[in-house]
Amino acid sequence: MVAVTELGGSEFNSQGRTEEAGRTALLVFNPAEPHSGRMGRSDRWRYRSFYLSPPAITAVMATLGVDADPYFTRNLFTDPDLVAAFLALHRALGEGRDPLLERELLVGSFGALIRRHADIGHRVPVAPRDRTVFGATVALMRDRHAEPLSLDDLGNAAGLTPFQLIRLFKRTAGLTPHAYLTQIRLQAAAQGLAAGRPIAEVALATGFYDQAALTRHFKRAHGITPRHYAAAMAG
Numbered sequence: 039m040v041a042v043t044e045l046g047g048s049e050f051n052s053q054g055r056t057e058e059a060g061r062t063a064l065l066v067f068n069p070a071e072p073h074s075g076r077m078g079r080s081d082r083w084r085y086r087s088f089y090l091s092p093p094a095i096t097a098v099m100a101t102l103g104v105d106a107d108p109y110f111t112r113n114l115f116t117d118p119d120l121v122a123a124f125l126a127l128h129r130a131l132g133e134g135r136d137p138l139l140e141r142e143l144l145v146g147s148f149g150a151l152i153r154r155h156a157d158i159g160h161r162v163p164v165a166p167r168d169r170t171v172f173g174a175t176v177a178l179m180r181d182r183h184a185e186p187l188s189l190d191d192l193g194n195a196a197g198l199t200p201f202q203l204i205r206l207f208k209r210t211a212g213l214t215p216h217a218y219l220t221q222i223r224l225q226a227a228a229q230g231l232a233a234g235r236p237i238a239e240v241a242l243a244t245g246f247y248d249q250a251a252l253t254r255h256f257k258r259a260h261g262i263t264p265r266h267y268a269a270a271m272a273g
Contacts, residue, residue, distance in 0.1 A: 040151070041087035048083050050075040052113045053194050064124065066151070069095065073113070086128040099152075101145050102192075103199040108142040108156035112125045115155055123147040135247065141189040142204060142216045149201040172210045175203070176218070180227045183222045183243045189215060219245075225258050227252055231268040240264070 046198045059065050067073050069092065079201040090098065095107055127143040130136065152158070162222035175196045179187065189200045192215055196203055207215050223245045230240035242250035249264075 039065070039067045039087055039089050040124060040148075041085050042121050042128075043083070043085045044125070045173050046082040047074065047079070048075050048085070049079075049117065055113075057114045059114060059126055062116055062118055062121060064117050064120050064151075066113055066115065066155070068110055069107075085093070086125060088124070088128070089158055098144070098148050102149050102152060104152070106158055106269045108152045108158055112155070117154065120147065120151055120154070123150065135251070136216075137186065138219070139216045141200065142214055145189060145200040146204050146214070149204070151255040168206070169210065170199070172206060175207075175215075176222075179215075179222050181221050183219060183226060184243055186245070187219065220255055221259075224255060227256065227264065228260075228267065231264055232271040234268070234272065237264045237268065 041059075042060050043059055045061075045220070047058060047063075049056060049058050050065065050073055052067060052071060058079075059235055069090075099105070099107065114192055123143065124147050127147050130140050130143055134140075177194055178192065178195055189203065193200045193203045196206075198206065207213060207218060211218055219259070226244040227240050227246070230243060231237065235243075237252065238249045241247075241249045244252070246252040246255070253263055253265075256262075256267070260267065262270075
């Protein structure tokens with residue numbers, strides 16, 4: 039189990055220790071590891087958690103290129119980046135709108151957890167510094183940006199595990215694959231809007247699942263809505 043606290047805090051017992059977890063803490067328990075938790079000194083306690091079955095753990099490890107289950111000798115980690123990553127993953131899964139983003143957040147968060155804190159973390163292979171692989175993956179994104187590309191599609195084409203692919207993109211471009219693909223889709227959308235095509239048609243033709251999704255991403259990137267952009271280009 040992996041848990042992150044959104045509000046308040048808790049006390050828990052595991053591995054013969056009693057510890058206190060607040061909003062900056064990440065809780066991790068090995069499969070079948072006995073543990074108990076309670077409110078502790080907080081008046082309220084709200085948390086988000088992930089319960090992975092053995093097949094799910096095996097599947098996650100496969101995306102990292104590791105053939106053994108991880109083991110954690112500690113349960114409490116003060117790691118703000120990972121806390122933020124798991125909160126983002128839980129919220130994305132709750133929305134259920136973007137499979138590529140969900141997969142990317144899952145692989146990235148669990149990959150970082152295992153690489154940093156599990157006793158086999160050093161066995162997670164690192165993506166090669168290979169701009170040829172990066173360039174080929176970007177070319178694939180540009181050719182197929184209108185399709186519902188998955189992290190596994192991109193990783194398989196590059197000959198990398200999903201975790202290796204994420205690390206390669208962050209190191210080479212400073213962005214995740216999902217963020218990079220979104221930029222490609224926004225560029226294509228801007229071209230379609232400038233040509234006078236309807237917004238809903240442009241959204242579907244450039245890989246966004248609906249007009250609202252295009253509007254949200256477009257406004258975040260350009261500071262104006264697609265409708266205002268199209269009007270400005272027409273004027």
